[in-house]
Amino acid sequence: AQTVTQSQPEMSVQEAETVTLSCTYDTSESDYYLFWYKQPPSRQMILVIRQEAYKQQNATENRFSVNFQKAAKSFSLKISDSQLGDAAMYFCARNNAGNMLTFGGGTRLMVKP
């Protein structure tokens, strides 16, 4: 089975500091897409950032950026200047054939004031 693994069940960061969430994945394909979704207590899944595997440049969205290492099959999310509103569950996901997402187990991020 092609899996997505998030090795950190919980992470904690001080407000205004930087935190990195880890994700590794398994795939035999050369063309695929990776995503980070955020799920706050409201349970609404919100897209944070998306990375195309064929692009060497790491994606960036304001305070959120990724470190995509294709050979290592690693896709980490860096959150800079952490804010209280960043506290949530974060899920890493990759798309499979057929518009199906495979998700990691999630990382709960706590932000301390």
Place this chain on the structure above:
Amino acid sequence: KAGVTQTPRYLIKTRGQQVTLSCSPISGHRSVSWYQQTPGQGLQFLFEYFSETQRNKGNFPGRFSGRQFSNSRSEMNVSTLELGDSALYLCASSLARGDRSTDTQYFGPGTRLTVL
């Protein structure tokens, strides 16, 4: 544009009953996917509908079924409910112009189903 909407937001059923959940995609999106989220199994893909046809299916029993209407709205049905079906059911929509789609999926707020 309005986001993905799901109704109802909360449901309580008893074992053996059946339930129907509804999802309205973002305007213009033709693909609707369903996911089940539980504390034990995490997020798991149920099925995807595109242009009123089930295009892909996850590894769930036949009690889980769905359909899509001509306006792209989708319903998901679970028959003969079991305690283990208690979960958050998430619907996501995307443009998904091809089967090997790279379009981003946008999620609704979910339906929380509790089976007693």
